[in-house]
Amino acid sequence: MSGNPAVVMRVVASAYAVAEKAGSIVRSVLRSGELGIVQKTGVNDLQTLADRLAQQSICASLSRRFPKLTIIGEEDLPDEEAKEDLIEDGQAEDILQKTCPVQYSDVKEEELVVWVDPLDGTKEYTEGLLDNVTVLIGIAYKGKAIAGVINQPFYNYQLGAEADLGRTLWGIPGLGAFGFQLQEVPGERRIITTTRSHSNKIVTDCVDAMEPHEVIRVGGAGNKIVQLVEGKASAYVFASPGCKKWDTCGPEAILRAVGGELTDMHGNAYSYHANVKHMNSAGVLATLHNHQYYASRVPQSVLQALTSD
Numbered sequence: 667m668s669g670n671p672a673v674v675m676r677v678v679a680s681a682y683a684v685a686e687k688a689g690s691i692v693r694s695v696l697r698s699g700e701l702g703i704v705q706k707t708g709v710n711d712l713q714t715l716a717d718r719l720a721q722q723s724i725c726a727s728l729s730r731r732f733p734k735l736t737i738i739g740e741e742d743l744p745d746e747e748a749k750e751d752l753i754e755d756g757q758a759e760d761i762l763q764k765t766c767p768v769q770y771s772d773v774k775e776e777e778l779v780v781w782v783d784p785l786d787g788t789k790e791y792t793e794g795l796l797d798n799v800t801v802l803i804g805i806a807y808k809g810k811a812i813a814g815v816i817n818q819p820f821y822n823y824q825l826g827a828e829a830d831l832g833r834t835l836w837g838i839p840g841l842g843a844f845g846f847q848l849q850e851v852p853g854e855r856r857i858i859t860t861t862r863s864h865s866n867k868i869v870t871d872c873v874d875a876m877e878p879h880e881v882i883r884v885g886g887a888g889n890k891i892v893q894l895v896e897g898k899a900s901a902y903v904f905a906s907p908g909c910k911k912w913d914t915c916g917p918e919a920i921l922r923a924v925g926g927e928l929t930d931m932h933g934n935a936y937s938y939h940a941n942v943k944h945m946n947s948a949g950v951l952a953t954l955h956n957h958q959y960y961a962s963r964v965p966q967s968v969l970q971a972l973t974s975d
């Protein structure tokens with residue numbers, strides 16, 4: 667399918683290149699040492715120069731090539747033209763070579779909604795927990811997450827080799843997921859991954875109710891979904907508002923592309939239409955397998971505290 671790729675494949679191919687550019691911006695701001703940290707409205711809710719520049723880069727690059735897309739980014743930024751050196755006009759050729767799933771082959775540019783988290787795990791970024799950091803681009807059609815790109819700017823940073831730093835995962839349900847090796851948690855172990863900086867009693871009570879063998883507390887929604895698909899965790903459990911649509915759209919698409927599920931704590935799917943509210947008010951429950959088990963363990967008190975949209 668190299669002749670005239672479907673719009674969905676062209677958008678994903680661009681999103682891949684754009685996410686890599688954003689990852690390089692995230693690295694270079696860190697190298698500069700001038701993070702430009704701003705406190706947003708919530709607790710532990712930060713924005714840095716990297717969040718701002720990466721979002722400008724992603725949104726300007728995608729809207730230049732695809733002017734009819736609806737693009738929703740996390741950061742509130744002044745409406746000014748992005749500097750030319752922030753623009754990425756490349757496309758991942760190997761994505762253009764793949765055949766679009768038939769159900770998306772006639773989708774038009776103006777029917778797609780793109781959710782952008784330019785830097786997921788900002789608090790961890792400012793604390794040097796660099797493997798928690800991701801760049802997230804999710805593509806939705808008719809309210810469903812149909813494609814996702816996750817860039818990990820600091821993948822392999824522990825090795826200290828600048829040359830191999832960073833990687834990009836992507837996926838489309840119905841086509842597959844690429845850029846990583848799908849793995850499962852060995853045996854029947856319940857390893858729960860959850861927040862490290864946005865916890866409260868309901869969040870921890872809900873984790874405990876799953877009777878985990880092990881609990882991992884790390885930053886970032888993208889990072890936790892990568893843990894699921896690489897067999898490091900069996901469930902991502904976050905029984906609280908706080909995550910937004912840009913945190914979950916891209917990761918959900920990749921997770922679904924390998925047979926996983928992402929819902930609220932009631933087991934209901936989130937919708938990614940352009941006009942939905944941004945907050946995932948009823949929490950996040952994501953698994954590769956056994957979603958029903960985890961949903962069935964959510965305490966009544968948690969379900970009452972978190973109402974579905």
Ligand code: AMP
Nearest residue numbers: 708711861863864885886887908909913
């Ligand atoms: P965490 O697992 O705490 O790293 O959260 C995953 C994503 O949701 C990150 O983008 C966080 O910024 C966001 N998030 C979760 N809880 C909150 C909160 N209470 N306030 C602001 N952002 C939150």
Ligand code: MG
Nearest residue numbers: 783786787913
């Ligand atoms: Mg985020």
Ligand code: MG
Nearest residue numbers: 740783785786
């Ligand atoms: Mg962010």
